[in-house]
Amino acid sequence: MKLQENLTKEDKKMLRSVFWRSWTMNASRTGATQYHAVGVIYTLLPVINRFYKTKSEQAEAVVRHTTWFNATMHINNFIMGLVASMEKRNSEDDTFDASSITAVKASLMGPISGIGDSFFWGILRVIAAGIGISIANTGSIMGAIVFLLLYNIPAFLIHYYALYSGYSVGANFIQRMYESGGMKILTKSSSMLGLMMMGSMTASNVKFKTILEVSVKGSDQVMKIQDYLNQLFIGIVPLTVTFLAFWLLRKKVNVNIVMLGIMVLGILLGLLGIC
Numbered sequence: 001m002k003l004q005e006n007l008t009k010e011d012k013k014m015l016r017s018v019f020w021r022s023w024t025m026n027a028s029r030t031g032a033t034q035y036h037a038v039g040v041i042y043t044l045l046p047v048i049n050r051f052y053k054t055k056s057e058q059a060e061a062v063v064r065h066t067t068w069f070n071a072t073m074h075i076n077n078f079i080m081g082l083v084a085s086m087e088k089r090n091s092e093d094d095t096f097d098a099s100s101i102t103a104v105k106a107s108l109m110g111p112i113s114g115i116g117d118s119f120f121w122g123i124l125r126v127i128a129a130g131i132g133i134s135i136a137n138t139g140s141i142m143g144a145i146v147f148l149l150l151y152n153i154p155a156f157l158i159h160y161y162a163l164y165s166g167y168s169v170g171a172n173f174i175q176r177m178y179e180s181g182g183m184k185i186l187t188k189s190s191s192m193l194g195l196m197m198m199g200s201m202t203a204s205n206v207k208f209k210t211i212l213e214v215s216v217k218g219s220d221q222v223m224k225i226q227d228y229l230n231q232l233f234i235g236i237v238p239l240t241v242t243f244l245a246f247w248l249l250r251k252k253v254n255v256n257i258v259m260l261g262i263m264v265l266g267i268l269l270g271l272l273g274i275c
Contacts, residue, residue, distance in 0.1 A: 007168070015081070015084070018080060018163060021043045021045070023159075024042060025076070026039060035069065036069045040080075044080065044083065044087070047084040048061045051090075052091055067102055067106075069105060070109060071112045072113045074120060074155045074162070075119075076116070078165055078166040079104075079166060080163055081162065081166020082104060082108070082166040084167050085166070131146060132148075133147075208237040210229070210274055213225065
């Protein structure tokens with residue numbers, strides 16, 4: 001309750017609305033470039049509508065949050081609270097760097113998810129499931145009920161207080177970051193982190209392995225094309241496909257068309273026995 005002592009009545013009303021809206025955040029998935037963005041915008045609408053008075057300012061804030069976002073449910077509300085505080089500061093200070101809001105979101109996704117995934121999926125859910133299963137083995141329906149209570153009560157409380165924590169510490173956090181020059185560093189590092197994430201995702205998720213073989217005349221040996229591609233540059237085809245997709249997106253080609261084209265290409269190469 002101490003987190004709410006310095007909040008005004010309007011702040012509390014706004015954060016309550018953000019809290020209930022935030023449960024829908026992970027329900028929206030709108031493609032590779034706007035993952036969960038619709039849910040984030042819906043969650044932050046009470047903040048945007050309160051602090052920005054003109055339609056142009058509100059539209060600018062909405063567009064700012066159309067970027068990719070993904071963090072562990074329940075604890076990701078800390079980021080929403082912090083962002084809400086930064087949006088308030090941005091509406092009051094003309095010298096505030098609005099790009100830092102997106103930078104903070106991007107830089108905190110990894111650390112927040114690291115903590116959240118470990119606790120919620122690796123500890124809380126396992127403990128709750130273990131207790132629930134042991135009770136269910138006796139034939140009691142209480143096993144399922146106990147599991148749901150042991151998991152959801154802590155999750156609900158953390159989801160609630162994470163939002164207020166982020167909003168309450170936001171003002172001091174922003175001031176310290178600006179005074180120390182850390183905001184510029186954070187903005188730069190978040191850009192680097194984004195590039196590293198894209199590179200890691202490309203290496204992990206874009207796969208290509210051809211089964212083409214070329215017979216050597218006068219010999220029983222065959223040349224495997226994939227071996228020569230690996231000698232030339234491991235992952236050269238996936239990298240080329242990624243660069244091509246990125247180039248098409250830069251040319252304003254619809255992301256759905258790019259995804260459909262890659263799917264059709266994969267099916268054709270599979271039917272032709274190339275990969």
